[in-house]
Amino acid sequence: MQQWNGWGDATVSVDLSVKAHTLLRELLGQGNVRADYxxxxxxxxxxxxxxxxxxxxxxxxxxxxxxxxxxxxxxxxxxxxxxxxxxxxxxxxxxxxxxxxxxxxxxxxxxxxxxxxxxxxxxxxxxxxxxxxxxxxxxxLKGLNRLIELNPANLLATFESGVLGLELERQLMAKGFTLGHYPQSFEFSSLGGWVVTRSSGQQSSHYGSIEQLFAGGELITPGGLLRIPPFPGSAAGPDLRHLVLGSEGRMGVLTRVLVRISKIPEKDDVYGIFFPSWDHGRDAVRALAEMGIPYSMIRLSNSAETMTNLTLVGQEKQVALLKRYLRLRGIPDTKACMCLIGFTGTRRLVKTARRESFSILHQHKGVYVGKAMGEAWKKNRFRAPYLRNTLWDNGYAVDTVETAVTWDKVTPTLKAIENVIEGSLAPWNEKIHVFSHLSHIYSTGSSIYSTFIFRLADTPEETLERWKTIKKAVSQTIVKAGGTISHQHGVGVDHKPYLEAEKGSIGIGILKQLFAHTDPEKRMNPSKLLS
Ligand SMILES: Cc1cc2nc3c(=O)[nH]c(=O)nc-3n(C[C@H](O)[C@H](O)[C@H](O)COP(=O)(O)OP(=O)(O)OC[C@H]3O[C@@H](n4cnc5c(N)ncnc54)[C@H](O)[C@@H]3O)c2cc1C
Structure with a gap:
């Protein structure tokens, strides 16, 4: 059963170790535990x-x-x-x-x-x-969760749009296929939701983001049915798929979705590497992207995230051993930047990609720490969101922001985001702990994903006020830095004020006309994405 006022399955919980409690207390002060309504x-x-x-x-x-x-x-x-x-x-x-x-x-x-x-x-x-x-x-859309058709020759599957990630993969895997779309919310988010929010999965470098996986489908609009056939490619004018992608419920209801599927890969491995500094890690992952190495995922954490993750979710004894090993290899734990890198595909391809990558990572002073870290990440990758429940129950709120920028802007933008978040609650004399990683790595740049934790205030109104202050400051910083207001979460209401900065008035005008055409009475999810 899903938890009514928190994340996920009500029977699952993730505990904080004594070390984690100590760290939070040292960084932010004693959590302000509030009773739930x-x-x-x-x-x-x-x-x-x-x-x-x-x-x-x-x-x-x-x-x-x-x-x-x-x-x-x-x-x-x-x-x-x-x-x-x-x-x-x-x-x-x-x-x-x-x-x-x-x-x-x-x-x-x-x-x-x-x-x-x-x-x-x-x-x-x-x-x-x-x-x-x-x-x-x-x-x-939860009642619409069936696999309608699987066409192995065309590598296409047609689903009803309400199917959740877990059920979708279960149905495909039973037949030897996979979609390979794994947002961290995978177990509870739906195929239709992924498409209309332009979601990105953890292995998007191999399988593609949802914009590559969405091949076509049917959208019922108040103005009638929009049917998009699954052409492998087409030069027949603008691609209507891209109007549906990111439409956030404003155009109509996506009911049937055709997706591009793959055979279950022979190998799907993740490895852990540590770098002695942020610059070493960033240059290494940029080099991999530039050379077109076929990795399936990369997640490069800065030193703050590395330290936080090891303390919050690592096993104490193993973390101590790891730190000792890294010190022996010349990496002090205060500077260590953890990088997870995955390879997916046939045995031969994975072997070649891993060999090429490791040689490049090594040139950038990367230290390989074995397969266990990658295995642990794969096993627990959908458990991390449960920490939101645990932190809240201990008097702390946690949230994330994300953007994408070109390589020249990656480090300055990441620093600007962290700086502005860190200082946002100064008027309340409260601290914020912030840490970041790069996860969707492109040849031209990268997404930046920052997580921040702060104490709950005495009243929900006050906590909301503090959150609004942080959100506004960081959104303005992202716009000023030239980043997109969202790489993967979408616009909704929270990012709406910042959309025009990247679409321009002509762009916003086009979108308004589009929604007016499919939904002239403004009855489809009004006030989201655009006013
Ligand atoms: C813990 C956590 C981790 C997350 N990790 C990721 C991540 O790794 N990557 C990522 O991209 N996102 C992530 N997200 C964000 C979220 O999961 C995605 O935005 C997801 O795509 C939303 O899908 P959903 O089915 O839950 O949609 P909902 O939340 O139900 O709806 C989102 C929007 O889509 C519209 N909508 C939904 N279904 C349809 C439909 N069939 N037709 C028309 N409109 C529809 C709704 O009206 C709404 O505007 C995360 C969220 C959480 C809470």
Whole structure:
């Protein structure tokens, strides 16, 4: 069962070691543990629904609460602090594609606003219920989770859009195939959500991001059906797939999705390397990208992230051994930068790619520490988000920001992001612990992903105010540095004020016209992405 006011499966928990508690106390002070707002109080507070009756729509208060938010930190503060104010009037639960059409017709007839709901893992406010005079309906796609067709000759699979990552891979793997799209939210996010938020998976360097994997499909818009055939390539004008990618529910409901699949690879290995400094690591991973080495993933942590991860999730004895080994190899633990590198494919290809890569990493003073670290990462890669629950329960909030910039800007932007975050709570005399990594590495540049932890305030209103202060300062810094406001999380409401800086007024105008064409009454997820 999913946790109603936190991340993931309610039966899974990740503990913090004594060392981790000590580290947090030293960095930030004793956590400010706050009691959670009880579920029963929410249930009592949910107002009467404004929707007319429909057999496919539930107006049950718990269902409405569960569909009133995503997983952003501001969603959490609202939910756990009891200050969430708006809830959808009902939740539509279609189980066939015809049901979706039926719901859209019903919504048109009664002037109802629709928020498509995939896995509910948005971290930028995509699912917030807007202030509306019209009734608001959350349209859950969870009942649409079937594999419709698998075509091995064309390496294409057609799914209903609500299928969650785990179930999608289970269905493909049973037939010897994989999509290979692994965002960290993989277990709980949906195929449709991935497409319309332009999501990136951890092994995107091998399989491609969702924009490469999304081959076509069907989108039901209030204005009619948009069908996109899965051409292997086409020069017939602008590619309509790219209008759907990143549309964030504004154009319509994506119902069927065709994806490009691969055979299950013979090898899928991850290795751990340590560098004596950030510059060594950055130059090494840039060199790999420049040379076109076929790695499947790279994650280069700065020294702050390396230290934090080893303390928060590492086994104490093994970490001590590792540090001793690194010191022997001339890498002091205060400067060490951890790099995970993965190779995926046939045995021969993986062998060649690994040999070539290791030779380059070695030239940049990389020290290989064996396979165990990579194996441990693979095994636990979807457990890290559970730390959000543990940290909150111990009085700390955690959030992330991400962008992508060209190589000349990578280090200055990363430093500017960390500096501005670190100083953001100075007016409150509070500290923030921030650390970063590069994960999606391109020949032209890289994504930057920063995580920050700070103490909860005494009231949820105050915690929200602090979060808003950090978010605004860091978003402005990203724009000023010339980065995109999002490499993978999308725009939602949190990044909306910064979109025009990168699209320009003509770009914003084109998008407005597009949404006005497919949804003239502005009933599809209004106020997200664009005003
Ligand atoms: C712990 C954690 C880790 C994460 N890691 C990653 C990561 O590694 N990479 C990454 O890219 N993102 C990551 N995310 C962000 C999030 O998982 C992605 O944005 C994901 O693509 C959202 O998918 P979803 O199914 O949960 O969509 P939802 O959150 O349900 O919806 C997101 C948006 O898509 C719209 N939508 C959903 N389904 C449809 C549909 N069928 N038709 C039309 N509109 C639809 C919604 O209306 C909304 O606007 C992470 C989030 C969390 C909480």
């Amino acid at each position: 009880p579920l029963e109080k929410y249930i009592d507070r949910i107002p009467a629904s404004r929707l007319p009756h429909h057999p496919l729509i539930s107006t049950h208060p718990k269902k409405r609460l569960d569909h009133s938010h995503g997983q952003s930190l501001s969603d959490w503060i609202g939910l756990r602090g009891g200050i969430l104010q708006r809830f959808p009037d009902g939740v539509a639960l279609p189980v066939t594609l015809e049901d979706v059409t039926e719901i859209l017709d019903f919504s048109k007839k009664h002037n109802i606003v629709i928020i498509p709901f995939g896995g509910g893992t948005s971290v930028v406010g995509h699912l917030q219920v807007p202030e509306e005079n019209r009734p608001v309906l959350s349209l859950s």
